[in-house]
């Protein structure tokens with residue numbers, strides 16, 4: 183069965199609960215998609231059982247065929263300048279096992295989730311992520327990267343089949359995806375320059 187997640191809430195605990203649930207469903211996430219009917223970008227999952235509301239909602243197959251899958255062009259701007267990357271305690275353990283070393287974190291906090299569970303969430307970096315390789319523009323822990331890196335990334339570019347789409351501002355500020363017909367290298371440069379400008383502005 184196909185599910186979409188709820189959209190992000192103004193409640194930090196709600197968002198962390200959703201992320202914590204998603205972190206245990208990593209293998210079921212089929213991607214992050216723009217759904218035209220809802221005019222929003224959300225992760226989609228393929229899951230055989232029932233997933234709990236208000237975190238997950240079933241959707242029809244046709245929504246997937248209309249959807250645009252968000253695509254990382256590996257411009258590097260997010261991971262390089264304002265990653266804000268954080269991990270739940272179980273994710274940190276997984277990363278530490280993968281790299282064979284401790285992860286230095288900026289700070290941690292204990293959170294009581296809406297499921298009643300308690301967990302610890304640690305900020306790894308607010309700026310450049312220590313796992314980002316500037317030369318290759320690759321994530322060194324791609325296989326075990328935290329759930330936040332799986333489901334929350336650039337929404338500027340998407341793909342549907344062989345077509346590439348770029349986000350523009352639509353009516354009432356809603357996102358609108360229009361087809362990009364020029365080359366990808368130019369698009370990557372534009373996305374990187376836009377993201378770096380955004381990062382510079384938000385650091386003031």
Ligand code: SF4
Nearest residue numbers: 261265311314321331
């Ligand atoms: S863990 Fe990987 S994807 Fe996440 S911010 Fe760091 S380099 Fe980027």
